[in-house]
Amino acid sequence: MINPHRFSIGPTDAQIAMLRWGESGKLPALLVHGTGFVADVWDEVARELASTYTVYALDRRGHGASHKPGTYHFLDYAEDVCRVIDALALRDIYGIGHSAGATDLLLAAKLRPGGFTRLFVMEPTVMDPRATRSGGLNEESLARVQGTLRRRAEFDSADTVFERYRTAPAFADWTETSLRAYVRHGFVPLDDGRVRLCCTPEIESAILHPIYEAMEQVYVGDTRGNPFAALAEIECPVRVATAAKSGPIYKEMARRAVSLIPRVSTMVFEGAGHCVAQEVPERVVEAVREFAKSGP
Numbered sequence: 080m081i082n083p084h085r086f087s088i089g090p091t092d093a094q095i096a097m098l099r100w101g102e103s104g105k106l107p108a109l110l111v112h113g114t115g116f117v118a119d120v121w122d123e124v125a126r127e128l129a130s131t132y133t134v135y136a137l138d139r140r141g142h143g144a145s146h147k148p149g150t151y152h153f154l155d156y157a158e159d160v161c162r163v164i165d166a167l168a169l170r171d172i173y174g175i176g177h178s179a180g181a182t183d184l185l186l187a188a189k190l191r192p193g194g195f196t197r198l199f200v201m202e203p204t205v206m207d208p209r210a211t212r213s214g215g216l217n218e219e220s221l222a223r224v225q226g227t228l229r230r231r232a233e234f235d236s237a238d239t240v241f242e243r244y245r246t247a248p249a250f251a252d253w254t255e256t257s258l259r260a261y262v263r264h265g266f267v268p269l270d271d272g273r274v275r276l277c278c279t280p281e282i283e284s285a286i287l288h289p290i291y292e293a294m295e296q297v298y299v300g301d302t303r304g305n306p307f308a309a310l311a312e313i314e315c316p317v318r319v320a321t322a323a324k325s326g327p328i329y330k331e332m333a334r335r336a337v338s339l340i341p342r343v344s345t346m347v348f349e350g351a352g353h354c355v356a357q358e359v360p361e362r363v364v365e366a367v368r369e370f371a372k373s374g375p
Contacts, residue, residue: 083099083119083136084099084100085097085098086099087145088162088163088167089162089166092146093146093148094144094145095138095146095159095162096137097135097138097163098119098121098136099135100126100133101129101133101134102133103133105132106132106133106171106172106173107132107133107135107170107172108125108128108173108174108175109135109136109163109164109175110124110135111136111137111139111160111175111184112136112142113177113178113179114178114287114290115286116261117264118137119136119143119261119263120257120260120261121136121356122256123257123360124360124363132173135163137160139156139159139179139180140155140159141286142265142277142278143277143278144264150301151286152301153183153289153293154300154301154303156180156186157183159183160183160186161191171195171196172194173195173197173198173199173367174187174195174197174198174199175198175200176199177200177202177355177356178204178329178353179203179204181198181200181202182203182204182205185198185200185205185317185336188314189306189312192312192314193314195315196315197315197371198313199320199370200336201348201355201356202329202330202332202333203319203333205310205335205336206293206294206305206307207307207339210296211297211305213297216288216291216292220294221291223291224284224287225284227280227283228284230276230283232276232280233269233273233274233275234266234273234274234275236272236273237262237274240266241258244258249354252351252354253358254357257357257360265277265278293332294328294332310336311339314342316342316343317344318345318346318366318370319336319343320345320355321333321348322347322351322352323347324350324353325351325352326353333345344370344373348363
């Protein structure tokens, strides 16, 4: 069994926590998780890919053991990916991402042209910059973002978390290995023996606000503006995957991505929901390998 090596890059106040499966020297695969999760949820996928690649995964800012600076725009995350690429001197990268983490990779591909050989992205968070709308979030989306603040952050123990999450609809189809990895590394132990979410409700709410803006086509960005037009300039082949059982908005955002990216192909994971890599990791590995064998 290949256990991941844990390390971090960057200064103390801006560290990005990293995992590496396998030895250096092979072509790199870089895995980026979605909102609320941690690098460890890739474990089942990464272990299989490590026979072919040096596999890296990061805790996105605001998550896990990585820095929590309070700024969570799309380009913040893409620039963190670029920091990883530069610090590790990665070249010819196979980028594999999920949800907002898939978006990180798409935007990083524009920031580091030639850095990626291909991208396999599962239901990326994307808006179409050609069809922006004015205004802010509608009441329903705003209520969902604010509702995150009511999420329970502390539990008596990791076992309590696992038992509670095991029956929650959002995690019902996850493998036991993936869920245990999330519970172990997505929570921090407290002095009294209890555990607390690393990505606290306050942090997750701040992360979700720009995501919901992108969903509703009202995202403007920060001082750097809206970055999504950059998807039209991605040079490497990209496969955009969707999951048959996920919600309509995920499929809509995938269609937006497909309409923007030049060298794009698509696939559907039948019988799976949004968290494909944690539900059917073996099928994700198969799809990733199949795309690697496809033409340029």
